[in-house]
Amino acid sequence: MDLLFRTAQSRSRVSPAFGLLRRHYWPVVEEKKPVNPEHTYIPVVESAEDFKYVQKLLPPIVAPPVPVQSLMNYPTPSGWIPAAPANSNAPYFVGRSRIHGLPVYMEVEKPSYTKKFTKIKKVQGDIWQFEKDLIDWLRPHSFDALVATQVSEVNREVRIKGDYMEHVKQFLLERGF
Amino acid sequence: MFGLISPLLRSTVTKQWTKVLNPAQGPIPSGFLSSLGTIPSRLQSSESKTGLITERNYRFPPSGFVPSREAWVESLETIEDKKVGLVPLHPEVFAEFPRIDVIHTNIKWQTLYKHVDYSFARTRAEMPGGGRKPWPQKKSGRARHGSIRSPLWKGGGKAKGPRGPKTYFYLFHADMRSKGLKAVLSAKLAQDDIHIVDSFESLPSEDPKFLDALTAKRNWGLSVLFVDDTDFMPKNIALACHRRPGFTLMPVYGLNCYSMLKHETLVLTLAALNKIEERILTFDRRLKIRDFRDNTRPPVKKI
Secondary structure (H helix, E strand, O other): OHHHHHHHHHHHHHHHHHOOOOOOOOOOOOOOOOOOHHHHOOOOOOOOOOHHHHHHHOOOOEOOOOOOOOOOOOOOOOOOOOOOOOOOOOOEEEOOOOOOOOOEEEEEOOOOOOOEEEEEOOEEEOHHHHHHHHHHHHHHHOOOOOOOEEEEOOOOEEEEEOOOHHHHHHHHHHOOO | OHHHHHHHHHHHHHHHHOEEOOHHHOOOOOOOOHHHHHHHHHHHHHHOOOOOOOOOOOOOOOOOOOOOEEEEEEEOOOOOOEEEEEEEEOHHHHOOOOOHHHHHHHHHHHHHOOOEEOOOOOOHHHOOOOOOOOOOOOOOOOOOOOOOOOOOOOOOOOOOOOOOOEEOOOOOOHHHHHHHHHHHHHHHHHOOOEEEEOOHHHOOOOOHHHHHHHHHHOOOOOOEEEEEOOOEEOHHHHHHHOOOOOEEEEEHHHOOHHHHHHOOEEEEEHHHHHHHHHHHHHHHHEOOOOOHHHOOOOOOOOO
16 A cells, blocks of 8 residues: 555656656647649549449358259268258258258356257247157167256257257258258 | 426427428438438339239248238228238248347336436535534543534435436347347237338328327227338328327337337338338348458557
8 A cells, every 4th residue: 555655656746757758649730731732632533333342342241042053962061951942741840040050059058168058949830849859869879868958938949958969960950950 | 407308309309200201392402311212112112002912022031830920901091991912921020929028128228228317415525514523532421523524414425325427328239129129029910009001102181180080990099100111201191190199100210119019009111011021130140240350450650
């Protein structure tokens, strides 16, 4: 406390000297007079056509739609598979994300980072039937044949305890979602 | 003072919304309103109202399990309800789950962000006097005190009181705002409180009694929110709603949860419906790319 007080005092004593070293926070604009004012003003033409070159640089707002013609061989080198055009007769539907990916996400609980959850979003229709089918699919892959799930009917989400990312993706792709 | 100012402010705002497009006043200067270019197309669509409207050209067509909702397209030409068409509504906007918690957070934000708390109390340091010790420390038989402005004293300063004008402004998540709009629109449609009209141009009379009779006949209630694509309105509806409490004209960019809940009925034009759906669907599909230009700062000039 004493040290702080002293420094504050010393700074106040030195303050007149600080005036010499003070920084200019605003740029000092010197009024430069042109040598020949006739040559400084260059005529400018506004061109709306050239804006297409600017638009090439701008990032896209939404992802482009799924290409039908160019990509016929699936899966793509990255492993992406599109949704089937006609879905199965299941009483539920799972949409795709905004970049046409499967809406399956991993949640890791802080701070231990040991509890893992698999979350499936965008489930429409009969979410309870979806949960049952999913549990039946995952049971052989689980350690003790028990799959703990949570269903949020309002948020249209299903959460599974454990890391089942690949199995859930297989399940969804097999149903054509 | 504030009671006097607020009605004036309100009148200016309504004036801004209800700018009358009068060709007798001469040509409107270019650049006056950015949405001016949408007039000719809107007039054409309002003129060609023969036949039922049944199809929509979606940029993002509905895909999924939830079927699209439907609504009648009405006309303001007659007092009786005259159907012009049947329009499908996108399920991602009009068939969402009416999340009450999301609506509540939106309403809370709308009430709080413009709230300023002006309450203020002086501390002992800010009050006059109190520098002198009221009586000696000892031998008087009274309690020891150092200042008459101590917070223990009556008429003393306030310890930890409200300090000055305090703003409650905060920015609400854009995702939650979009969700709130969808929740309110879905709830309103489920309650049969949304009506879609072809255009506001079709209102034949500027008499407020005609609009009163129309709303009474169609059971629209005492308060109606008219939403259009543009922020200037046709002359008849502007004059009919002028100085009428409960009848509000609003452009699409002013649509919000609070106003939709405050008014009993929401009346959308077809152009407004298209714009609302397109905006919300595009927003939900937008790529969350972080623009590299956000990190760059202009170079600091050393002087």
